[in-house]
Amino acid sequence: MPVRNSEIADIFEKLADLLEIEESNPFRVRAYRNAAQSIRGHGKAMADLLEQGADLSELPDIGEDLAEKIQTIVTTGELPLLNEVESRTPAALSDMMRIEGLGPKRVKTLYKTLDIKSIDDLKRAARSGKIREIPGFGKKTEDRIRTRVEGFTSHEQRVKLCVAEQIAEPLVDYLRKVKGVKDIVIAGSFRRRKETVGDLDILIAAARDSIVMDRFVEFGEVVEVISKGRTRARVRLRCGMSVDVRVVPAVSFGAALVYFTGSKQHNIAIRKMGVRRNLKINEYGVFRDKKRVAGKSEKSVYASVGLPVIVPELRENRGELQAARKNRLPHLITMEDIRGDLHCHTRATDGRDTPRRMAEAAAERGYEYLSINDHSKRVAVANGLDRKRLLKQIKEIDKLNEKLDGIELLKSVELDILQDGSLDLPDSVIKELDFTVCAVHYGFNLSRRKQTDRVLRAMDNPYFNILAHPTGRLINEREPYPINLEAIMKAAKERGCFLELNAHPDRLDLTDDACLLAKEIQVRIAVSTDAHSASDLRYMRCGIDQARRGWLEKTDIINTLSLSKLKELFARR
DNA sequence: GCCGTTTTCGGCCCGACTGTTTTCAGTCG
Numbered sequence: 001m002p003v004r005n006s007e008i009a010d011i012f013e014k015l016a017d018l019l020e021i022e023e024s025n026p027f028r029v030r031a032y033r034n035a036a037q038s039i040r041g042h043g044k045a046m047a048d049l050l051e052q053g054a055d056l057s058e059l060p061d062i063g064e065d066l067a068e069k070i071q072t073i074v075t076t077g078e079l080p081l082l083n084e085v086e087s088r089t090p091a092a093l094s095d096m097m098r099i100e101g102l103g104p105k106r107v108k109t110l111y112k113t114l115d116i117k118s119i120d121d122l123k124r125a126a127r128s129g130k131i132r133e134i135p136g137f138g139k140k141t142e143d144r145i146r147t148r149v150e151g152f153t154s155h156e157q158r159v160k161l162c163v164a165e166q167i168a169e170p171l172v173d174y175l176r177k178v179k180g181v182k183d184i185v186i187a188g189s190f191r192r193r194k195e196t197v198g199d200l201d202i203l204i205a206a207a208r209d210s211i212v213m214d215r216f217v218e219f220g221e222v223v224e225v226i227s228k229g230r231t232r233a234r235v236r237l238r239c240g241m242s243v244d245v246r247v248v249p250a251v252s253f254g255a256a257l258v259y260f261t262g263s264k265q266h267n268i269a270i271r272k273m274g275v276r277r278n279l280k281i282n283e284y285g286v287f288r289d290k291k292r293v294a295g296k297s298e299k300s301v302y303a304s305v306g307l308p309v310i311v312p313e314l315r316e317n318r319g320e321l322q323a324a325r326k327n328r329l330p331h332l333i334t335m336e337d338i339r340g341d342l343h344c345h346t347r348a349t350d351g352r353d354t355p356r357r358m359a360e361a362a363a364e365r366g367y368e369y370l371s372i373n374d375h376s377k378r379v380a381v382a383n384g385l386d387r388k389r390l391l392k393q394i395k396e397i398d399k400l401n402e403k404l405d406g407i408e409l410l411k412s413v414e415l416d417i418l419q420d421g422s423l424d425l426p427d428s429v430i431k432e433l434d435f436t437v438c439a440v441h442y443g444f445n446l447s448r449r450k451q452t453d454r455v456l457r458a459m460d461n462p463y464f465n466i467l468a469h470p471t472g473r474l475i476n477e478r479e480p481y482p483i484n485l486e487a488i489m490k491a492a493k494e495r496g497c498f499l500e501l502n503a504h505p506d507r508l509d510l511t512d513d514a515c516l517l518a519k520e521i522q523v524r525i526a527v528s529t530d531a532h533s534a535s536d537l538r539y540m541r542c543g544i545d546q547a548r549r550g551w552l553e554k555t556d557i558i559n560t561l562s563l564s565k566l567k568e569l570f571a572r573r
Numbered sequence: 574g575c576c577g578t579t580t581t582c583g584g585c586c587c588g589a590c591t592g593t594t595t596t597c598a599g600t601c602g
Contacts, residue, residue: 020595027584027585031574034574035575061575063574065575101599136594137592139589229589229590229591229602232590246589271586272586280586282586
């Protein structure tokens with residue numbers, strides 16, 4: 001299997017850690033970190049780009065040298081420079097830097113004075129009380145290291161956005177009631193609507209003498225106060241999530257919002273634009289010399305560098321600043337644009353509600369149509385429909401449609417794409433449907449080429465309309481199966497097929513980067529919830545968040561169309 | 574090691590908090 005972008009990024013990040021411990025040129029260290037981030041966030045695999053003969057040094061934060069190193073990693077799977085550095089400096093020191101409160105300097109000191117080279121070494125040393133004897137360390141530092149290292153798991157997981165929302169809501173309600181709090185916004189990746197959130201950044205506008213910080217650390221879910229000052233405090237909640245609260249005066253709120261919403265890369269780019277205009281931009285405002293010239297609102301901050309406000313979902317330094325400069329920011333899709341949902345299940349298979357109940361719930365949301373896409377027979381665990389049961393369901397839906405007012409149910413199915421690329425029900429029954437949704441449910445371990453060919457062959461069937469959850473990934477649970485998405489998207493575009501952005505918060509498959517790729521290729525997308533109950537229809541919001549991060553507009557999304565237009569699109573045959 | 578409205582050299586974001594030290598280094602975001 002070709003080397004994944006995340007693997008290349010991991011190598012550069014590890015190298016950056018070790019070089020930092022060795023006190024190498026800090027800007028060189030940063031260059032490796034920037035490159036890692038750039039590669040990790042890139043929609044296309046470096047391996048594919050190289051195969052197509054692309055010049056990697058044209059990518060942001062990648063120069064001649066790193067382009068060559070990426071080539072080496074893609075070809076050989078490793079980087080000689082990293083091996084060389086690891087021969088001097090133990091690789092596991094990089095893991096130690098993941099522990100909160102341990103940076104390159106302390107890790108180096110621990111290594112040099114106590115020969116601590118791993119998390120386990122660190123655990124033993126902290127228990128034995130040797131760490132506090134090192135100059136510059138003390139009892140408190142040792143205590144903290146001990147607690148952190150005991151509870152340390154190598155990969156602290158980011159939580160899904162919808163889970164973060166449930167965690168944040170009661171805390172924000174609590175803080176909102178504190179005297180002196182004028183405004184409160186959850187910033188950070190939460191506000192940028194990233195699919196997962198590492199920690200919560202809560203920004204509060206309040207008077208300087210507000211007691212909000214005292215109240216914050218007293219919140220019932222707080223199990224550890226990591227730091228607490230007048231303007232900034234950080235705690236850990238019972239659920240394991242860290243929360244930062246920052247208090248700023250109202251006059252700085254807009255500047256602070258920009259600053260704490262990020263992304264970091266976006267902010268750095270904004271600041272650089274400011275520097276060119278002799279402006280200093282920080283979380284307190286925009287300053288020319290000592291004079292504040294903007295900062296109360298986000299609009300004023302962006303205006304100070306000659307830009308319109310950029311919505312948080314786009315703030316990733318993925319071209320939004322250039323687009324804003326040219327007044328070519330996308331008009332992002334909104335919930336109001338959505339006229340129906342093209343993927344849901346009923347009690348006939350693994351759903352919980354009846355078609356009628358689903359239709360009523362969709363109508364309540366203001367939709368014009370909803371399609372019923374129960375599983376087909378291959379998905380036996382879900383009691384998938386065979387030919388006979390599907391024909392029966394088609395008749396039921398026809399009957400139901402006569403009674404329904406204001407909403408139409410579309411007759412569909414979620415077909416299984418078999419390993420040979422055929423679909424698991426015959427055309428003779430599929431042709432009775434309004435359209436089809438097709439997906440891979442088994443055989444995730446095929447090679448990338450075979451998996452791609454499988455889906456491409458399936459798309460050759462003229463009844464194939466929408467490819468559902470195109471990579472099969474489950475966030476934090478299952479990696480995407482290897483597949484050449486770019487080839488799939490190009491083929492879909494040629495054949496008049498569409499890709500689904502599965503809005504279920506466990507899937508969000510396509511990723512934001514994949515949405516960007518789809519936009520570039522101009523293949524259109526269905527944002528669908530894959531609802532297994534009437535209440536699941538609410539997940540549309542999650543899909544729209546993701547679509548917006550992927551720059552998608554109303555015209556990129558097919559379920560913004562009227563029913564008649566939609567039916568025209570589905571008529572490949 | 575990257576980058577360019579200061580373009581092939583000379584910059585590269587910076588303020589808050591903690592602990593240990595007594596004026597600041599280390600870490601974080």
